[in-house]
Amino acid sequence: MKRLLAFCMALGMVLSAAGCKSKTAATSDEIPTLIWYLNCSNQAGADAVLEKINERLVNEIGAKLQIKFIDPGAYNEKMNMNMASGTEFDLCFSGYVNNYSNAVKQGGLMQIKDIIDKEAPELWNLIPDYAWKSITVNDDVYAVPNVQLYAMPQALFIDKNMVEKYQFDYEAMKNINEIEPFLDKIKENEPDMYAYQPEFGVGPWVTDYETIVTGFNELVVKKDDDKCKVVKRYETQEYIDGVNKLRDWYQNGYIRKDISSADSSDAVSLERTVSYASSYKPGVEADVKKQRGKDFVAKTLSANYVTSDLCLQTLTGISKTSKHPDKAVKLLYLLHSDKELYNTLCHGIEGVHYKKIDDTFYAPIENSGYNPSRDWAFGNQFNSYLMEGKEKDVWEKSQDLNDSAKQSRLLGFNFNTEKVVNEISRCTAVLGEYKDLENGSVDVDTTLPRFSRKLQDAGIDVIIEELQKQIDEFIK
Amino acid sequence: MLYSKRQKLSQALLILFFVILCTLIIYPFLLLVGVSLSSEKAIGQYGYQLIPKEWSLASYKYVFENPSAILNAYKVTAIFSVTAMVLSVLLMAMMAFPLTRKEVRARRALSFFLYFTMLFSGGLVPTYILITKYLHLNDTIWVYILPSLISPWYVFMIRTFFQDLPEEIFESVRLDGGTSYTIFFRFVIPLSKPVLATVALLIFLGKWNDWYTALLYIEDESLMSLQYLLQRIMQNLKLLQSLEGSASMVSTEKIPSETVRMAMAVVVAGPALVVFPFFQKYFVKGLTVGSVKG
Amino acid sequence: MAESKSTAVKSVKNKKHMINGKTAEKLRLYSLCAIPVFLVFLFAYVPMGGIIIAFKDYRFNLGIFGSEWTGLKNFEFFLKSPSFLLITRNTLFLNFLFIFFGTVASVSVGVLLFEMRSTKATKLFQTVMIMPNFISWVIAAYMAYAILNPQYGMLNAVLNSFGIESIDWYSKPEAWPAILTISSIWKTVGINSVIYYAGLMGIDTGLFEAARIDGANKWQQIIHISLPNLLSLIIMLTILSIGNIFRADFGLFYQLTRDVAALYPTTDVIDTYIFRTMRVVGDMGMSAAVGFLQSIVGFVLVVITNLTVKKIKPESALF
Known part of the structure; x- marks a missing residue:
């Protein structure tokens, strides 16, 4: 038995030694390879594209680029593991997945303000101030924002056929309540259709407020409040009006009766939904048509507005374990400044992966093996070629929306949750329990007070106190 | 053998009972197949139907769009499932047997040693670090096999069976000069065909359906397991369907999604069902002690 | 010679x-x-x-050993939560239902299968019954939805044909312990009955012969031979299940219920609750703490059960 044990140990050591050897051999004196984790399904043609890019990179920054494609569904888990286990890599996408604040808080990303100052000071100017402000944590920066449309207004989307059939003048709507007569007509004449799908919850009614902590929608600040007083959203008049309205619509039959157990993206829902609220970006109508198979028109309901949360959706972070952060930063600078390089990474090699139609437009070649559709992960999306079929001024319109947007006073505010972690966890659980308030399927008069009480018991006032304290400190 | 009327009746009742039971059990499965063979539009209009209102193979076409990837996944999954099954059953039987022998004084301690790991675990992160940083098993086929070779649950199950084997067999082997090795390999294993076949089947099924291992440890496309590959297809579908990924598709056809989900489930489950009868032949009614005594 | x-x-x-x-x-x-x-x-x-990690403030850059100790702080949010009693009760109660009825169902089916004379029929039925095991809970949940759907679900269609009005199952928490138990049995009865069937296979056929010669009928044979011989297996599998009684099969509880809030009172269990809380503050230390609690409780229960079993039938004890 002892011999057997010894043999096994030896085997184990040999295996690991063998593994180690092959890794060290590759990276001794050669040009370093930057590893970039991307949440994008594998692109077969990536090798060819990267080869072309690396020709330039080797000369300009002294490094090569390797992209590791991770399935979007697995990306969060994978990056969590990578960071938790100290895996060596250089860049990774962070934003709506692989949450930036969490990554910074748990020590997965590297501080790069000094590196940017040293290696690529021009980068500061290539990205809007408010974006930089948003990602500042403790006076330092841990990622580079990828510019895209941030200030998306909320809009109401309505089935074009229905609008025409019932002659609903949607353009004249001033707020969401004015859609009611239309919903009524739908209910009367189209019994199989779902007049309104409450996916966005009470959002369309509370457009005057902004969320402070991502995912925690019940603590808000009024957009035009200079003092930034923390308010319980569920106690505001707008909220109460909103949930009551949703309740009315539910009872009147505008919202499907089984909304609480239904999946809003299943085949039936997509087929039968007549109207719903969502974020708006220029050109989104074409995308909606692809998703739902029908034409939808959109009517904006809120003003464009920029918050930290919106700017933190698409970033590229530098890993704490990166051995070449200087080269990584340089790479990002190139991608933000060099249109040709950026578009190669976004769309591939001209003629092989896409056809260039004119200065602005391009058309991807089907089944070419490279079509990652990740403009917003590689750099400034406004530098990207426009896909054929979109309107010429999509980027201009988007940029306008960004620049003309009012900016939140809380841009760059990061709530340090250390002292109230328990209360936040408990309150988050309560929020999940009462989500039905926002789809009209529960009686508001009895449920809302219960909701309020439960949040009280879970410690929401403690959170508010701490939050207000930190906000006051921030806006000084 | 002549069956009395009463026996025939009870047999008939038995069969009726199982027919009803199986119909209930299989109903969701039939629904699955039905949805997978339907067109997406029909699902949108009528919901799930047992018999499709509109037949369509579009979902299967979508799943098999890249047949080489799926076929490769079948191959890889079959290889590691079978390997794991064989190694695992053998090693776990080897683990279980000493736990039944009185000579092994440490058997209580060993049982506890084994069981403790069922409840307490260091968690995903240390295991991940061990497997990737120290053992470098990631992106190899061994990561599917090695870490899960010994499952305490099955070891205890096998141990229970071994305990029920009659002691006379062992005594007679000893008298003939056999060692524990002889007892184990020549008698215990053959006599335990039912339980070993059951465990082998369960291990095989577990491995066949494994998608989590690939998610964490595999980046190499050619080593993806079947279930994981299919989950990916599903994720990409969802993505294409959502507004985010739609920029990439040139065609304006609506993408089949629910039907594809069901088609995938059929694609994975199908082969495993075919395999099951192979195991059934080991479920042989127990050998009598008499046959060994002779 | x-x-x-x-x-x-x-x-x-x-x-x-x-x-x-x-x-x-x-x-x-x-x-x-x-x-x-x-x-x-x-x-x-x-x-x-x-x-x-459960006792530390885990930071990626400091690793497991470098991160700071926080004692029992990570356990607070769960133990002091107002929902603690409810979800603990749900977890224990529902798991108990699963173990009890699951065992009864699997043993019964295993015994009945064993009595079947036609091997072809036996094989066919086993193949069918084992099918649910291949379907993940995500898919199974879609199937359940097709059956329980308030608008065009099969169950309501059947009820309607008997003149009973459609019921919105997803708003009736009282019905769900039964629904969940049935679903759990549906998924596992095939595999588990195969295990018990194999157990019956291992019984010396001589015992049955002797009993038959002595004039015992089928029923008596089952009670006096089949069941007693399966007892050690049943006990062992039950002890093993008890170890996990504080853990929930996440797929079952989350997917099947479609995370409908109205059903939380009877279906919210530890694992789904944790999943919900971690959505905003994703802290590894806290989820590790809950996992640790689940392990401890399971461990204590198993030790107690094991000691009890040792007093009654020492050979069947786990350790």
């Missing part, structure tokens, strides 16, 4: 103290389990150091 046999026996007897001596046998037995023990040590015990 006899001569060589006696010489063979003699030479074996001479070597007896070497080959068949107690120590030699002990070594052989230990050698059999050496590799498995090593594997368990490597893959289960080496990483076990990670348990301390």
Whole structure:
């Protein structure tokens, strides 16, 4: 038995030694390879594209680029593991997945303000101030924002056929309540259709407020409040009006009766939904048509507005374990400044992966093996070629929306949750329990007070106190 | 053998009972197949139907769009499932047997040693670090096999069976000069065909359906397991369907999604069902002690 | 022939103290389990150091050993939560239902299958019953939705044909312990009955012969031979299940209920609650803490059960 044990140990050591050897051999004196984790399904043609890019990179920054494609569904888990286990890599996408604040808080990303100052000071100017402000944590920066449309207004989307059939003048709507007569007509004449799908919850009614902590929608600040007083959203008049309205619509039959157990993206829902609220970006109508198979028109309901949360959706972070952060930063600078390089990474090699139609437009070649559709992960999306079929001024319109947007006073505010972690966890659980308030399927008069009480018991006032304290400190 | 009327009746009742039971059990499965063979539009209009209102193979076409990837996944999954099954059953039987022998004084301690790991675990992160940083098993086929070779649950199950084997067999082997090795390999294993076949089947099924291992440890496309590959297809579908990924598709056809989900489930489950009868032949009614005594 | 046999026996007897001596046998037995023990040590015990994450403020850059100790702080949010009692009760109660009814169903089906004379029929039925095991809970949840759907679900269609009005199952929390138990049995009865069937296979057929000759009918044979012989297996599997009684099969509880808030009072369990809380503040230490609690409770329960079993039927005890 002892011999057997010894043999096994030896085997184990040999295996690991063998593994180690092959890794060290590759990276001794050669040009370093930057590893970039991307949440994008594998692109077969990536090798060819990267080869072309690396020709330039080797000369300009002294490094090569390797992209590791991770399935979007697995990306969060994978990056969590990578960071938790100290895996060596250089860049990774962070934003709506692989949450930036969490990554910074748990020590997965590297501080790069000094590196940017040293290696690529021009980068500061290539990205809007408010974006930089948003990602500042403790006076330092841990990622580079990828510019895209941030200030998306909320809009109401309505089935074009229905609008025409019932002659609903949607353009004249001033707020969401004015859609009611239309919903009524739908209910009367189209019994199989779902007049309104409450996916966005009470959002369309509370457009005057902004969320402070991502995912925690019940603590808000009024957009035009200079003092930034923390308010319980569920106690505001707008909220109460909103949930009551949703309740009315539910009872009147505008919202499907089984909304609480239904999946809003299943085949039936997509087929039968007549109207719903969502974020708006220029050109989104074409995308909606692809998703739902029908034409939808959109009517904006809120003003464009920029918050930290919106700017933190698409970033590229530098890993704490990166051995070449200087080269990584340089790479990002190139991608933000060099249109040709950026578009190669976004769309591939001209003629092989896409056809260039004119200065602005391009058309991807089907089944070419490279079509990652990740403009917003590689750099400034406004530098990207426009896909054929979109309107010429999509980027201009988007940029306008960004620049003309009012900016939140809380841009760059990061709530340090250390002292109230328990209360936040408990309150988050309560929020999940009462989500039905926002789809009209529960009686508001009895449920809302219960909701309020439960949040009280879970410690929401403690959170508010701490939050207000930190906000006051921030806006000084 | 002549069956009395009463026996025939009870047999008939038995069969009726199982027919009803199986119909209930299989109903969701039939629904699955039905949805997978339907067109997406029909699902949108009528919901799930047992018999499709509109037949369509579009979902299967979508799943098999890249047949080489799926076929490769079948191959890889079959290889590691079978390997794991064989190694695992053998090693776990080897683990279980000493736990039944009185000579092994440490058997209580060993049982506890084994069981403790069922409840307490260091968690995903240390295991991940061990497997990737120290053992470098990631992106190899061994990561599917090695870490899960010994499952305490099955070891205890096998141990229970071994305990029920009659002691006379062992005594007679000893008298003939056999060692524990002889007892184990020549008698215990053959006599335990039912339980070993059951465990082998369960291990095989577990491995066949494994998608989590690939998610964490595999980046190499050619080593993806079947279930994981299919989950990916599903994720990409969802993505294409959502507004985010739609920029990439040139065609304006609506993408089949629910039907594809069901088609995938059929694609994975199908082969495993075919395999099951192979195991059934080991479920042989127990050998009598008499046959060994002779 | 006899001569060589006696010489063979003699030479074996001479070597007896070497080959068949107690120590030699002990070594052989230990050698059999050496590799498995090593594997368990490597893959289960080496990483076990990670348990301390539950007691630390885990930071990626500091690693497991460098992160700060926080004592029992990570446990607070769960233990002091107002929902603690409810979700604990749900978890224990529902798991108990699953274990109890699941065992009854699987043993019954296994015994009945064993009585079937036609092997072809047996094989067919087993194949069908094992099918649900291949479907993930995500898919199974879609199937359940198709059946329980308030608008066009099969169950309501059947009720309607009997003149009963449609019921919105997703707003009736009282019905769900039953629905969940049935679903759990549906998924596992095939596999578990196969295990018990194999157990019955292992019973010496001589016992059945003897009983039949003595005039015992089928029913008596089942009660006096089949069941008692399955007892050690049943006990063992039950003890193992008790170890996980504080853990929930996440797929079952989350997917099947479609995370409908109205059903939380009877279906919210520890794992789904944790999943919900971690959505905003994703803290590894906190989820590790809950996992640790689940392990401790399961462990204590198993030790208690095991001691009880030892008093009644010592051979069936786990350890």
